[in-house]
Amino acid sequence: MTINRLNEKLSPASTVPLKSVSIHDPFWTSYANLAREAVIPYQWEALNDRVEGAEPSYAIQNLRIAAGIEQGSFNGFVFQDSDLYKWLEAVGYRLSTHPDPHWEAIADEAIDLLEKVQLPDGYINSFYQINGLDKRWSNLTEAHELYCAGHLIEAAVSYYHATGKRKVLDIACRFADCIDNTFGTEPGKIQGYDGHQEIELALVKLYQTTGEERYMKLAAYFIDERGNSPAFFLDEFEKRGRTSIWSPNPHMPDNTRKPDLKYFQADVPVREQKHAVGHSVRAVYMYTAMADLAGLNNDPTLLEACRTLWKDMTRKQMYVTGGIGSTHHGEAFTASYDLPNDTVYAETCASIGLVFFASRMLRLEPKAEYADVLERALYNTVISGIALDGKSYFYVNPLEVWPHACSCNPGKHHVKPVRQHWFGCACCPPNIARLLTSLGEYIYTTDAASRTAYTHLYIGSEANVQLGDSTFKLSQTTAMPWSGSASFRLSELSGSASFSLAFRLPGWTNGNRPTVLLNGQPLADSAAEVRDGYLVITREWSNEDTIELTLAMPVLRLTANAEVRYNAGRLALQRGPLVYCIEELDNGSKLSSLAIKAEGDFATETNDNLLPGAIVLVGEGYRDTEVVEADQLYSSASIPQPEAAAIRAVPYALWGNRTPGEMSVWIRYRN
Amino acid sequence: MTINRLNEKLSPASTVPLKSVSIHDPFWTSYANLAREAVIPYQWEALNDRVEGAEPSYAIQNLRIAAGIEQGSFNGFVFQDSDLYKWLEAVGYRLSTHPDPHWEAIADEAIDLLEKVQLPDGYINSFYQINGLDKRWSNLTEAHELYCAGHLIEAAVSYYHATGKRKVLDIACRFADCIDNTFGTEPGKIQGYDGHQEIELALVKLYQTTGEERYMKLAAYFIDERGNSPAFFLDEFEKRGRTSIWSPNPHMPDNTRKPDLKYFQADVPVREQKHAVGHSVRAVYMYTAMADLAGLNNDPTLLEACRTLWKDMTRKQMYVTGGIGSTHHGEAFTASYDLPNDTVYAETCASIGLVFFASRMLRLEPKAEYADVLERALYNTVISGIALDGKSYFYVNPLEVWPHACSCNPGKHHVKPVRQHWFGCACCPPNIARLLTSLGEYIYTTDAASRTAYTHLYIGSEANVQLGDSTFKLSQTTAMPWSGSASFRLSELSGSASFSLAFRLPGWTNGNRPTVLLNGQPLADSAAEVRDGYLVITREWSNEDTIELTLAMPVLRLTANAEVRYNAGRLALQRGPLVYCIEELDNGSKLSSLAIKAEGDFATETNDNLLPGAIVLVGEGYRDTEVVEADQLYSSASIPQPEAAAIRAVPYALWGNRTPGEMSVWIRYRN
Incomplete structure (x- = not known):
């Protein structure tokens, strides 16, 4: 039993708080500036439905309706409130490092709105306040109430640390108290938990900020309760009459609506989970809280579970870019070594959550492995998520893109060759903003x-x-x-x-x-x-x-475990923390016709057009001769021969910022 | 204009009728026997819901209910009748070459049932006869009434040629007359056509059998009308209140139900279609009728359209196995050169339809290109569709299978590593049966x-x-x-x-x-x-x-056009008409770690265990050394080196008949 094997006293390290760290870095300052000067203002406009050509957010409008300031109906996703909270969290971080009365005033205004929305018992959720409070807490599986609460709490903690103003922290505490009064094992309470983990890590932060132990215990309750039998989500499904927010059609078979417990990481108790499964963002948010609680409660069984899940995720299911989640079906993990490059999901938010989890593991155990993964995710998938002008975003971070196939093949419609503007489900942009503005913490x-x-x-x-x-x-x-x-x-x-x-x-x-x-x-x-x-x-x-x-910064030729069928005969290039990729603009079309020499040096060149100071790699390689006539598909006439060709690779983080085209991380090699 | 360019008189060749051809062939006799001795009897049991463990068909039951012999409601797909018709067509072919009073009696019994189902005006369709005749012809887009009619007609023609008995031919003619009275440009008629092409090629056969010109004209009407503006399917969608059989939920947005005209090859008139698009079976059934009508009506514009679509399909969108349809989303074509090997659809029925189309082109123009494609589809994808015991079937014919990924990744759930028993949507098994029993015609x-x-x-x-x-x-x-x-x-x-x-x-x-x-x-x-x-x-x-x-029968190393990104650095093996593949059983797991020598001879060996007389190929190749430690995903330690390994390839048609495992058609090569 793991409980007996472990006999260690955990003494988690502390972060150096955000207010105590100022970043002055040619590379990162530009990203932090982007978040501060472009992303936060743009998102505020988006939250207020003032961005022309973008899908409306409705986030502020919904809250104004809930507060009784406006009339109307709820719009957007059931979790739309959280977009404002994530934005507010980012504003808090921003004010911590760069105080600014203009944005503080805007944030205060948003907080005043939240105060008006909050019910006397502490509850805040515009969806249920508009559509009927009688239904609140009736669909934890799908309705994201505690998820939204968690983001409100994270925002409150961030803003309080930045400004010392208690108003939003008090709002958050009242909501947390309301939740504490509602959930637990005591009679009369709901013995359940949220379909989208987030409240757990947020309550830890609230405990760390306020010292109120109830919040930490409530977080531990949610973690400990999750996955117990009988399954809360299945009971709830029956109780609400087998309905679903997502598939309201009562004529469809039940199995299209019945919760898939693995998707929610609720199939077994968290300490018994051996594999990263289900929705990847939910997973890493949960693991983050588990690691927090392992340290706070000196809980070796939870630490062991974190280590097991860490290993499974990072050594069996992680892309070389630090992306996680191999499939867009449920934005989810699939299983060991299934890491397709072109139908990948690798959501930006999931890698942000991986940064969270890695940072918590690093506090528990200062092992470079955790920081290596944190860095891999941060320097590759996370910042790949945002354009160099801060105005467009990748949700999905593919390792191989052929724009023609992305547009013509529905199995790749989720893979975009160019970053997109604000989304209806706008989780990634504000998540990037809050990470970039809080980078000093990591x-x-x-x-x-x-x-x-x-x-x-x-x-x-x-x-x-x-x-x-x-x-x-x-x-x-x-x-x-x-x-x-x-x-x-x-x-x-x-x-x-x-x-x-x-x-x-x-x-x-x-x-x-x-x-x-x-x-x-x-x-x-x-x-x-x-x-x-x-x-x-x-x-x-x-x-x-x-x-x-x-530190030595050789150009690394990475090969993948042979179990990863997709990368056989291919290698990836990495220099320092940056994984590289080849783009059509530098290498011509049909990137798959290129192969790189298995040995030999690379020249490093500066390409200021890509990003000031950016280093690109130039190596020796080959391009296959074309042996099949243009109007034929197949030929037995001859086998393509390799002709010498230079291979130019750019940092993956920067791909898709120039002329759109093909891109590939894994490149065929010849030895 | 194509009309002016063409100045040729078409004089289509004739087939040698099935009754005049008897097959005595070590290879094909076993398949024909399978169809006769295993498939037809098994399917009769299935149609009667007597196969234990298989999903019920309900086909006979529905017709019995429609005839008033049984009570009950309609079950299965809206096109369930067609399963019986396809079976009956196969029985007809079987009796043409192998008369048998037992099966003739069973078929006569089924025909007697159809006679009871037929309405006085000639209409037959158990779905509408059970669910309400007032709705008939109200949803041509989705309800497959004319599709089912087409299969009834094909069955009738087949059975009439086999037995000389007119009863089912008369039933078919009455239904065809009913359709002729219902559809057309004349006032009071429905100016429309079916969502699933099939009636067109069937009416041609009925014309060829009866000499009744109205049937040929009706077929030409359906072809000529298709794709005209305004779009019939969109008008119909509005008229029936924007409902859909497939997505009955009225709360879902309209665009989930609105017909995609390209899916139905109804976006532009057929003579203006330049690319194979949409549902691949619908497409090839339509092209077959177009080629028939080009010949019958000496119509050069239709011939030119057939040539254009043929070229696009076979030179831009066809797998080396003769499979067509790159995506399971809509069982459809995607676009030029998008031929993924592992997420492929390549439905067995689509390749059967390709055989139909190729055979018609061959009658118009005896060019070996048509027969080459016909043979490629027939010897590879079509017979891959059926197990060597005749009891299980592939709908989807992948070119690369990793069973682990098929089970864990939802984007590959449609790809099965083993053939399946009877399906709810049982189109492929009876389609294989009717092709195998009518092979003499080709x-x-x-x-x-x-x-x-x-x-x-x-x-x-x-x-x-x-x-x-x-x-x-x-x-x-x-x-x-x-x-x-x-x-x-x-x-x-x-x-x-x-x-x-x-x-x-x-x-x-x-x-x-x-x-x-x-x-x-x-x-x-x-x-x-x-x-x-x-x-x-x-x-x-x-x-x-x-x-x-x-004829020389060298082992061919085929390479794909460089536009097909998926096959870069890979080759496929072919000997005679058979495309080969490698299977895990012969080559070990991780087939992607193997590479084949770009040059050199292959040994041919007989493997009677696979199939008596079967030739397998053994060539020189390499297996990559494994350089990444078992518990790691990536390593920069070294690049895999090639170690000599024999590569054993088996005919693709026979794959999946032994221990399930990995399979690949396209194999990496080293030169």
Whole structure:
């Protein structure tokens, strides 16, 4: 039994709070600016239905109707409120790092609206407040009430930390109290949980912000209850007369409406789950809360479940781009090694949730494996999700695109060769915004017990670090992801102090130990310890101490496990955290006719048109001769021969920002 | 304008009627026996709902209810009647070649039932007769009334030719008269056509059998009317209140029900159609009738449309196995070069329809290209559709199967690694049965004008040929598809006569002229003409003349047009008419790890366990070393290296008859 095997005391590390980290980084500043200057304003217009040509959001309108300010009916998805909450969360992060009275005033106005919507018992949900409160809590499976509540709570916590204003935090607490009064094992309460996990991780944040233990216990209740028998979702399905929001047609067979428990990760209790299954965003949001609770409750069984699910997800079901969810049917995981490149889903939101989960695991166990995956998701699928102008988005992040097939084959209609503007189901854009505006939270953690400050991500920044009784500023300067150097400087330390600084040794260094200079002098290997993928330097530190790291950044030729049939005979290119891809614009059409040399060097070139400072790769390869006549499909005349051709690869994160065309991550090789 | 460009007089060739051809062929006799001894009896049980474990058909029950013999409601698909008709058509063919009082009695019983079902005005359709005649002809788009009528007519023609009994032919004529009274451009008639083409080709057969010109004109009316503006299906949709049989939910948006005209090949008039679009079976059934009518009406515009659609379909959208229809969404064509191997549809029925269309084109223009495609479809996708025991069937004929992905990925749920028993929508099994039992019709045609008897297929058989005023018996003996020899002997000729015998030079001979012996002596090249892919020998023939052909049957390495991205770096193997594939049982799992040598010979081995006399191919190839550790997904450690491995390939037609596992037609190659 895992319970007996584990005998460890968990002492989760702390994040360095967002307010204490400011990012100054050529690469990331542009993304953060995008979120601040383009995404948040655009989304505010969208939430207010003022974007011409975009599908209306109805989010604000619904809330105004619920508040009695306007007349009308509910529009949009049942979870439409959450779009405003995610936006508000992003605004909170933005104000934490870049205070701005204009956006604070707009946010306050939105919060005033929420105050008006809130019922005396704390409940807020425009769908049920407009369509009939008698039905509230009657369809947890589908109606997203607790999901929306969770996003409200996350927004409240973010905004409170940014501004110190309690109004929205109080609104969130009242709603959380309402939920606490409604759900649980006590008689008279609903012994259930939400169809879309989110409330759990949000309640953890609310507990961490307010210190109110009931919120943490409520989060633990939702996690512990999930998947028990008899199945709550099936009971609920029967109780509400086998109806479904999504398939209201009573003439359709029941099995089109009956909840698929695996989709909701509710088929077995979470501690018994061995494989990542079902809707991928639901999954990673749940795993995030599980990891939070494992640490907070020192719960080794939950930690073991997290490790099991982590391994299954990242070592059996994750794309090389950090994408998860192989199928658009249910936006879901399929099973081990089923990672098709062209019919993939790999939703942007799922990789954002993977960043959340990875960051929680990293707090529990500072192992570079977690940060490697976090970085892989962040630098590839997450930022691939947003155009360089911040105005269009990918929901689906394919690894292979042939625009002709995407348009003509319904099995690929979900795969878009160009980013799309605001969506009816607008989950990804605000999710990107909240991640980009809170990026500072993911760079560092501190472990007071071992007096260690960890650097997980190489992102230029200044962090005010509290480590036990020591405080100091750690300034990081880096040219990543374009080259492997990162410099650190200590300041604002009172006198000197003994502690450890730990720097991640990314997997992409391919095992090369970095060059390390301490105050300009080479650091002896013996003066640093390598622990779980981190270079740990323990010494008496003083102000103005500097560490200069040079990490090897070779161009990696990645091959996939042979179980992944789709990638046989192919390799992927990676340099630093960036996975590369080939695009039609640089390589001509019929990318599948190209093959790359299995060995040999790549030239790196700067392509400022793609993004200032962007490095592209140029390698030797081949293009198959065309042997079949244009008006024929098949020929036995001869086999294509390889002719020398240069292969130009660009960072996957930047694909689709120029002339639309074919794209491929996995490239055939010849050896 | 095409009308001006064409200036040719069509003189379609004739088929040698089924009754005049008897098949004696080691390969095909077993399939014909299967159809006769296993399929027809099994399907009769199925039609009567007596197959344990199979979904009930309800076909007979519905008709009994419609006839007033039983009480009850309609069950099954709206087109369920057609299953009986297709079965009856097959029984007719069977009785043509193998008279049998037992099955004739059973068929007569079914015909008696149909007589009881038929209304005084000639109408027969159990769905509307049970559910309300007031609604008949109100939903041509979806309800398949004329489709069912077409299959009744085909059955009637088949059964009449077999037995000379007129009863079912009279039933069919009465129904055809009813349809003729109902449809047309005259005032008071419905100016429409069926959602599923079939009636058109059936009416042609009825005309050819009865000589009644109205039936041919009615067929031409349906073809000429189709796709005109305003769109009949859209008008009908409005008239019936925007309802749909398939999506009865009135709360769903209209666009889920509104007919997609392309799906029905009704977006533009047939003569303006340039691409094969929509539901693939509907398409090829329509093209078949178009080709029939082009010949009957000497209509060059229709011929030109047939040629255009033929080229588009076979040179842009056809799998190397002769499968058509790239997507299961609508069982449809997608567009040029979109031929995914693993999410393919390639319905068995569609390839059967392709055989129909090809045979009609061959009558119009005896060009080997048509017969090559006919043969490709027949020897690969069509017979792949049926298990060697005749008891299970493929609807979908994939070119690449990984059973794990088929079960875990919803985008591949339609692809089955093993053949299935009777289906609720049982179109393919009876379609295979009627093709296998009528195979004799596809081997020979005669062109009286040029006094030429064509041999299109190399299938051991005896044919009683009528060529103008000459009659003779042509006896064919062949070892195909396993080796390239075919011998022909003339007999029963009165005296001697001058005419031409034309023998197809299949594409798979790769341009090698065959060895030809005339009466045991080599035939000089100058004594035969090669015309449109046929070797034409014109001389004064006498009884006991023999022709011995030896066709080269090399193992072909086929490559696909580079536009077909899916097949880049891969080749397919073909020998004679048979396309080959590799199966897991012979090659181990992870077939994608295998690559075949781009050059070099193959050994041919006999594998009697697969099928007596079956030739399998053994070639040199490689298996990639596995370089990624079992518990990892990706690695940059090294690139897989090729290790020598034998590649064993079996005929695609026979795949899936042993231990289920992976299968692939397109195999990576190394050069």
